[in-house]
Structures are given as structure tokens and as C-alpha cells.
Amino acid sequence: MSVFEELRSVRSAKSQGKRDNKAAFFFLLPWLLGVVLITAGPMLASLWLSFTNYNLIQTPDFIGVQNYVRMFNDPRLLNSLRVTFEYVFVSVPIQLVVALAAALVLDKGMRALPFYRSVFYLPSLLGSSVAVAILWRQIFGQGGLVNQALGLVGLHNLPGWISDPQFALGTIILLNVWTFGAPMIIFLAGLRQIPDMYYEAASIDGAGRWKRFLRITLPMLSPIIFFNVILQLIGAFQSFTQAFIVSGGTGGPSDSTMFYTLYLYQQGFNQFDMGYASAMAWLLFIIIAIITAVTFVTSKYWVFYDN
Amino acid sequence: MTTETATRALTVPANGRNRAQRDASRGIKRSAWSIAKHVIMIALALLMLYPLLWMVVSSLRPNSEIFTNPSIIPDSFQVQNYATGWNALSDPFSLYLGNSIIIVIGAILGNLFACSLAAYAFARLEFRFKRLAFTIMLLTIMLPFQVTLVPQYIMFSFVHMLNTFWPLILPKVLGTDSFFIFLMVQFIRAIPRELDEAARIDGCGHPRIFFRVILPLMTPALATTTIFTFIWMWNEFFGPIVYLTQPHTWTVQVALGQFIDNQTGGDWGALFAMSVVSLIPVFLAFLIGQRFLIRGIATTGIK
Numbered sequence: 001m002s003v004f005e006e007l008r009s010v011r012s013a014k015s016q017g018k019r020d021n022k023a024a025f026f027f028l029l030p031w032l033l034g035v036v037l038i039t040a041g042p043m044l045a046s047l048w049l050s051f052t053n054y055n056l057i058q059t060p061d062f063i064g065v066q067n068y069v070r071m072f073n074d075p076r077l078l079n080s081l082r083v084t085f086e087y088v089f090v091s092v093p094i095q096l097v098v099a100l101a102a103a104l105v106l107d108k109g110m111r112a113l114p115f116y117r118s119v120f121y122l123p124s125l126l127g128s129s130v131a132v133a134i135l136w137r138q139i140f141g142q143g144g145l146v147n148q149a150l151g152l153v154g155l156h157n158l159p160g161w162i163s164d165p166q167f168a169l170g171t172i173i174l175l176n177v178w179t180f181g182a183p184m185i186i187f188l189a190g191l192r193q194i195p196d197m198y199y200e201a202a203s204i205d206g207a208g209r210w211k212r213f214l215r216i217t218l219p220m221l222s223p224i225i226f227f228n229v230i231l232q233l234i235g236a237f238q239s240f241t242q243a244f245i246v247s248g249g250t251g252g253p254s255d256s257t258m259f260y261t262l263y264l265y266q267q268g269f270n271q272f273d274m275g276y277a278s279a280m281a282w283l284l285f286i287i288i289a290i291i292t293a294v295t296f297v298t299s300k301y302w303v304f305y306d307n
Numbered sequence: 308m309t310t311e312t313a314t315r316a317l318t319v320p321a322n323g324r325n326r327a328q329r330d331a332s333r334g335i336k337r338s339a340w341s342i343a344k345h346v347i348m349i350a351l352a353l354l355m356l357y358p359l360l361w362m363v364v365s366s367l368r369p370n371s372e373i374f375t376n377p378s379i380i381p382d383s384f385q386v387q388n389y390a391t392g393w394n395a396l397s398d399p400f401s402l403y404l405g406n407s408i409i410i411v412i413g414a415i416l417g418n419l420f421a422c423s424l425a426a427y428a429f430a431r432l433e434f435r436f437k438r439l440a441f442t443i444m445l446l447t448i449m450l451p452f453q454v455t456l457v458p459q460y461i462m463f464s465f466v467h468m469l470n471t472f473w474p475l476i477l478p479k480v481l482g483t484d485s486f487f488i489f490l491m492v493q494f495i496r497a498i499p500r501e502l503d504e505a506a507r508i509d510g511c512g513h514p515r516i517f518f519r520v521i522l523p524l525m526t527p528a529l530a531t532t533t534i535f536t537f538i539w540m541w542n543e544f545f546g547p548i549v550y551l552t553q554p555h556t557w558t559v560q561v562a563l564g565q566f567i568d569n570q571t572g573g574d575w576g577a578l579f580a581m582s583v584v585s586l587i588p589v590f591l592a593f594l595i596g597q598r599f600l601i602r603g604i605a606t607t608g609i610k
Binding site: 029031042118125128138188248274285288 | 352375437440450455462512514549568578585600
């Protein structure tokens with residue numbers, strides 16, 4: 001069961017048998033401390049800080065909703081939202097389509113499956129590292145690998161992709177697509193679960209390849225698609241390292257790779273404007289919560305549960 | 308559902324084999340398609356790995372060639388870049404590697420400790436507020452860490468823990484990586500309850516059942532947790548650049564980030580060399596722990 005199905009079923013679960021309150025308390029003690037000290041406490045604190053002006057040195061100064069008002073009048077922040085949305089809503093669909101396509105090709109009794117699976121999965125593990133971001137910065141730079149390769153086929157005077165505001169974000173989107181291996185593995189596991197007899201029955205009824213994909217594979221896989229969509233969306237909204245390294249921490253050129261998290265980092269840990277950074281964090285939280293909720297609500301129209 | 312998926316994928320390879328046999332019997336048209344598929348897949352695999360291979364090969368080339376030589380055929384073996392890179396920052400790279408290793412080990416131990424205990428409670432015990440606690444645990448998986456970052460930073464600065472490894476390790480010891488709790492809960496649920504019952508009849512309490520029965524049986528889940536924690540913490544960047552600002556506390560990732568900032572138009576060879584060094588541990592973890600990684604990701608679906 002995935003996290004989301006757990007959430008769905010947790011409401012209906014009835015507790016049974018005798019209770020072990022004392023034992024449970026001790027087993028959960030580290031986690032409980034974590035919830036209070038590391039999660040819930042700081043969450044409430046950051047909610048309060050978001051209504052203050054605070055620079056770490058002076059005591060926080062309560063200023064009401066001013067930080068929130070300021071956000072909606074901050075052109076750089078609004079731009080960072082636009083950049084982030086573009087990144088999320090372009091890279092996640094492409095990444096998932098590639099992941100699904102690769103899984104479909106690999107699924108049907110393909111030889112050397114473990115080999116391909118490993119090769120395609122490896123970038124997912126390396127993709128968030130600084131080293132790969134450095135590599136990306138070279139590859140898509142003026143004299144980088146991409147332009148060297150294009151030079152070999154006669155294309156010259158190409159832009160430095162990462163220093164051109166038109167293309168810089170695209171290179172980071174490509175980096176995210178490159179890490180399609182993780183969702184691919186989840187798709188592969190999901191495909192294995194679809195009973196062969198469905199396909200056999202459909203073939204007997206004369207359904208072609210395409211029809212079988214539309215009528216069997218997609219509906220049967222929809223819970224897995226849903227799962228991947230939510231996870232990748234949440235993850236993509238929080239992307240940071242790639243934009244930070246590729247742009248040298250600036251979000252440039254011309255703020256074209258200024259991810260929301262990068263702007264938050266600059267406000268909080270360069271300017272030490274902790275009140276504003278907290279307000280920004282809460283806005284991010286609200287945006288992610290709304291998008292997750294919308295995906296959940298619409299899921300009943302497109303996610304098919306086989307029970 | 309995804310757990311079933313994962314276990315099936317692992318335990319029923321026969322299914323795939325039958326399919327392969329059936330496909331094979333469909334004749335020559337099939338095999339032409341199959342060759343085409345392999346050609347496409349190999350091309351794609353090469354395309355995906357090309358940048359990485361090129362970085363490794365380039366790190367062994369003279370500096371100037373990085374902007375002129377796009378081939379991945381190894382043609383020179385200069386280790387000079389590695390020597391230069393190793394000592395390019397205020398401390399030798401070994402210090403940053405050491406810092407990263409300490410943080411990673413601390414995080415692994417923390418996760419194994421807190422998550423396995425919590426998972427046992429969620430999977431095997433009945434207690435008050437269980438549903439509430441379980442829901443909170445699931446929701447925190449989806450919580451963006453930025454929401455708690457600023458107050459955590461303030462808190463750790465009040466207790467004078469900035470520029471120490473504690474802000475990175477302590478949250479793990481307190482089980483905030485609830486993703487792994489979830490993974491372990493799934494695993495423990497699949498262990499037959501009869502084993503617990505037998506131990507109980509023999510007079511074991513929950514601590515003994517946990518240590519003697521459940522923990523030994525859940526080693527695959529512990530291995531998955533170990534490898535994922537290793538790779539994620541090794542690559543972790545946001546936390547370390549916030550908490551570790553003094554050069555001698557830098558992790559490998561922070562040091563690399565500084566390295567690229569320091570050099571203007573400079574030494575890409577050395578930078579590549581140290582980048583390769585920073586990727587080696589992840590690559591080794593991947594080689595050794597692939598089985599657990601793939602199982603873990605199929606079970607819970609987070610990269």
C-alpha cells in the first residue's frame with residue numbers, strides 16, 4: 001500500500017485487541033520528541049515568525065500580515081514563483097512520460113532488463129549531487145560538451161545555454177528529466193502486477209496493442225501514476241541544489257533560474273530576513289498542500305482502484 | 308498496493324520468464340522488433356551515461372582539453388588534476404570526505420534506531436491516539452522541510468550547534484525521516500504474527516520480541532534504509548550550506564560548491580576530479596546495494 005492509500009484507509013481502521021500504551025510510548029519516544037522538537041514546534045514557531053520582522057539579532061518585532069502583503073508586491077518573488085511553476089509543470093510531466101515509456105519497453109520479457117534498469121536508475125541517485133550540477137554547468141556552457149558535439153555536426157556560434165535567460169531553465173528541466181529512473185522502477189513494479197489474463201482476454205476480443213494500452217494498462221496503472229505524480233510534484237517544488245550550482249547561487253541569468261527555494265535561501269540566510277523567509281516557507285507549504293489536495297480530489301475521476 | 312507490487316516483482320520472476328517464452332514463440336517478426344528495441348535502449352543508455360563517462364575521462368585530461376575534446380575514449384591518464392583538486396581549498400579534500408562520512412554514519416545510526424522502534428509500535432502495538440499518530444507520521448513525509456528550517460536554524464543557533472554536525476544528525480536520531488518509518492511498517496506487517504505469538508508464549512515482552520524476533524527478520528528493510536540514508540545524506544546540500552559555514556566543517560558537497568565559486572574561468576580539470584571523487588561513494592553504494600535500492604523504491608516510491 002502506498003502512503004496515499006494508507007491515508008485513505010487509516011480513517012476506517014478499527015483498533016482491536018488489548019492496548020499497550022506504555023510499551024508504545026517507549027517505542028515511540030524518539031519519534032515523539034522529533035515531532036515536538038523538530039517538526040511541530042518549529043512549524044508553529046515559523047508560523048509566528050512569519051508575522052514578525054526578525055533578523056536573528058534583535059528580538060522579533062510583530063508586524064501583522066506585512067510579510068504576506070510584501071510577498072505579493074515583490075516582483076522577484078512573483079518571478080521565482082513563475083520560474084518554479086514552469087519548472088515543475090514542464091519537467092514532471094515529461095519525466096513521467098519518459099519513465100512510463102521506458103518501463104513499457106522494458107516490461108515485456110525484455111532481455112537484459114536488470115542491466116537497462118540499473119543504467120537508467122543510476123542518474124536518479126546522482127542527480128541531486130553538486131557534482132552533477134557542476135557537470136551540467138560545463139556541459140551547457142559556452143564551450144561545453146553540448147556545443148562541442150554540435151560543432152562536430154557543423155553548428156557553430158551557439159549560445160552558452162546556461163548563460164542565456166531563454167534556455168537556462170531548460171537545462172535544469174532536462175536535468176530533472178534525466179532522473180526518470182526512480183519513477184520508472186515504480187512503473188515497472190506496477191506493470192508486473194497487471195494480470196496477464198486481462199491482456200489475453202482483450203486479444204481474444206480483437207483489441208490491438210494501442211487499445212490494450214488505453215483500456216487495460218493505463219487504468220490498471222493509474223494508482224501508480226497518481227503516486228508518482230504526487231511524489232514528483234512535491235519533490236520538484238523543493239528543488240534547490242541544481243539551480244543553486246548552475247547559477248552560482250544567484251538564480252541568474254536575469255533571475256531565469258531563481259527557484260522559489262533559492263530566493264527563500266537568499267532572503268533567510270544571506271539577508272537574514274527570517275520573518276520574510278518564514279512567510280515564504282508557509283506560502284510554499286500552502287501551495288504544495290493545495291496542489292496535492294487538488295490532485296487527490298481529481299484522482300477519483302481518473303484513478304481506478306481494482307477492488 | 309505498492310508493497311504487493313514490490314514483493315511480487317521480487318518473488319515471482321517466473322511470471323516474466325513465461326512471458327518471455329511466449330513472446331519468443333511468436334517468430335521472426337518479433338525478434339526483429341526485439342533487436343530494434345535493444346538498439347534504441349542501448350543508444351538511450353549511452354546518451355544518458357555519456358556526460359558522466361565524459362566527466363571521468365576529462366578529469367584525467369589536461370585542463371585545456373575539457374573545452375575542446377568531446378570524446379569519451381580515454382586518451383590520457385594525468386592524475387595531476389586530482390592532486391591539484393585535493394589541495395585546492397583551505398583544507399585538503401580528505402577533511403571534507405571525513406566530515407561527510409561522520410554525518411552520514413550518524414544519520415544512518417539515527418534512522419535505524421528511531422525508525423525501527425517507531426515502526427514496531429505502529430505495526431504491532433495498539434495504543435491510544437494510534438490513528439492520529441500514524442496520520443501525522445504519514446503527513447510529515449509530505450512536509451516541505453523549508454517550513455521548519457528557519458526556526459530549526461534559530462533553535463540550533465541558540466544552543467550553539469551551528470558549525471557542528473548535530474543539526475544534521477539529531478533530527479534523524481529523533482525519527483524525522485518518517486519515510487523510513489513507513490517503509491519499515493510495511494515490512495513488519497508482512498512478518499507473520501505467529502512468530503510474535505510464539506515468543507510471547509515463551510514469556511517475551513515487547514522489547515524482547517522487537518530485538519530477538521522482529522529486528523533480525525527486518526534486515527532487508529534496515530539495509531534499504533541504510534543505503535538510502537547514505538546516498539541522500541551524502542548528496543545533501545541545503546542543510547549543510549545553512550549549518551556549516553566554517554571551512555573546516557564543510558561536507559564534500561559544500562566544498563565542491565565553494566570550489567566552483569572560488570574559481571573564475573579556472574581549473575575545470577581539478578573541479579571535475581573532485582566531482583568524480585564525490586560521486587564514487589554513491590556509485591559504490593549503488594553497486595553494492597542495488598537490490599535493496601530497487602526494492603525500497605518500488606515499495607515506497609521515493610527516489
